[in-house]
Amino acid sequence: MIQVAVLGYGTVGSGVVEVIRTNQEGIVRELNEGIHIKYVLDLREFPGSGIEDILVHDYGVIAADPEVDIIVETMGGLHPAYEFTKQALEAGKSVCTSNKELVAAHGAELLSIAAEHQANYLYEASVGGGIPIIRPLNYALTAEIIEEVTGILNGTANYILTRMKNEGKDFAEVLKDAQDLGYAERNPEADVEGYDACRKIAILSSLAFCRQVDYKDIYTEGITKITATDIKYANAMGKSIKLLATGKRDGEAFFAMVAPFLVGSGNPLYMVNDVYNGILVKSNMLGDTMYYGRGAGKLPTASAVVADVIDAARHKGSTAKFLWDKRKLEVEDFGKCRNRFFVRMEGTKDEVLQAAGEYFGKVTPVEAQAEGEYAFITEAMRESDFAEAAGKAGRIVNRIRVKEE
């Protein structure tokens, strides 16, 4: 029996207990032995939950038990998750986590501590919920030089944008409804401002480009300024507005950003709707591959954690190699990033197109979807040049970047 302790009995932690108990038969077939949950750590009590017998409130009990092979860290947040993880790895226990804050902040360091102690630090569930994306990047695309990773990484934001598209409603209205339905949190900032997606793309970029990407260096813009009228324009153009998180190489430079983009139907991310996530990887021999599935939720995320537990059990005593170097990968100055922009501007068609030509160079006109304005799409231009031109031109109602096909 593999002995496991689960730290944190919230949504994911309780899901891990459920997945292990439901699919125990398959686990035994896989490992030739079962997984036994010896402890659950939480400060709260859970009367009637079926885990009363194994619930402890003090991490010391788990740390002092040499029988525990694998720690599941589903507490979230940096502290004390960081200290508990470090202590476990130093004792040669593997740690499987869904905690993206901790992986984004200390991933390289914890991987290196794991390697020093013949243990594993596994984090498939930290990005894309249950979608296998960490493994493909680490094992399947090893013969590849990765050029770009772009994902729809936040299920809540995608759910809101999908409903805005389907129902023609404004952001605030859909958000409220999503909160009432439990699809968005009461404090939705991390989801709708892009902070969650930002941490996730930092993790994916670190792995894809083999160096530490600091999430604080990544330009991040959320979806709160997207309006029903923007969606109307998108629909008229046959595009969808998606919150994209992207990391890409351009020669020696590395660019990363999180922002809403207009995505055309030729892009496989176009059809990633509702709470689903999708991650598109571009690499030199393989071209485009995409990974799609439920990006959040109790059981999908828990399933990814349990797959990691099985992997850790299978590789007891040896460390899986992750090419995630502690050295920092500098994110290129955001102003140098090149994008095309969809721009809505106040004025008549003639006024707008004249101003567009004057400040933005060659543009493609877009039929107005609201009174008193007109719109256009620029050629690819530097973010800094766009910002300067927009400042001079004024009268801009909104602007949304356009994803190249």
Added chain:
Amino acid sequence: MIQVAVLGYGTVGSGVVEVIRTNQEGIVRELNEGIHIKYVLDLREFPGSGIEDILVHDYGVIAADPEVDIIVETMGGLHPAYEFTKQALEAGKSVCTSNKELVAAHGAELLSIAAEHQANYLYEASVGGGIPIIRPLNYALTAEIIEEVTGILNGTANYILTRMKNEGKDFAEVLKDAQDLGYAERNPEADVEGYDACRKIAILSSLAFCRQVDYKDIYTEGITKITATDIKYANAMGKSIKLLATGKRDGEAFFAMVAPFLVGSGNPLYMVNDVYNGILVKSNMLGDTMYYGRGAGKLPTASAVVADVIDAARHKGSTAKFLWDKRKLEVEDFGKCRNRFFVRMEGTKDEVLQAAGEYFGKVTPVEAQAEGEYAFITEAMRESDFAEAAGKAGRIVNRIRVKEE
């Protein structure tokens, strides 16, 4: 240095040489040593190709060289690929293959020989070209009970259907064009009759359901009877016609089939166009995940083979576990399989809907897209019941199954 021999210098074999040479730096970073191609086996000569020095015509040379660690089998066909593979595995050498015929026919046996000799038989490239799908099924979804695997597994058939949809042309016309462009072979039977997809779904099903599925047991229907008028109906209904290969559990029963289906836009396979492949996996905790990418082509397929070579090098002396038992998984009698059917029938609207009601029970009418006929969609019914009803009703112009969302 890892010493490799490549058997067969066709499209994929030459791609393997190219990928190894192009991405050698990344390989060294991954393995802490390089991969050296010591031999290429082919009966032909390749003057000016850069492999003249390592080209051999006799497998005995490779078999007798104890320095060779890993065999790449990209010959295709059953013989002598089977004998060469078996001999290599018995000598403790790992074999990485793109040969779906051989994997479908002898996968379970070769995996078991590999395990007896602490070697690996790896076959990521045999399904879905460069798309990582074997690894997710084997490693990432280990905590899952898989319920269904459905894929667009043949790039040529999908390319033809996509062009028929976009251009409104008939099958024969698009096929000819695809042949002239090199997207379809002069003898296209394996692609357009579904035989290739059938072998691939047998491999995926064997892995997903952990037992040997014999491809000869799988009902297989190609795309040759799909007409421009069928496409017109599909477009009018907002659906696409896709050649789907599917394996699924229903209680204790296992169903498998290959056939064209009408796929709605709510299904992620709907947007898998051109030569791309997509594989949708339904499992008990995770729900739907999809894997998307180039399903064929020299470099994508070669990249998957090289990822397997890296994996084999990394795990030298130990065998990765594949839950693909030699025991046979019986495919349920096809007549018991339940599907919905889109049916075009000769006659006026009234005549057709009356006959529909009489023979097929409750149906949903579909507006006619051609003179002298009308159409409808049935409820889910057994294949045998449908065949019987269709025989009695007569006057059927065509029928296409409808994929449930």
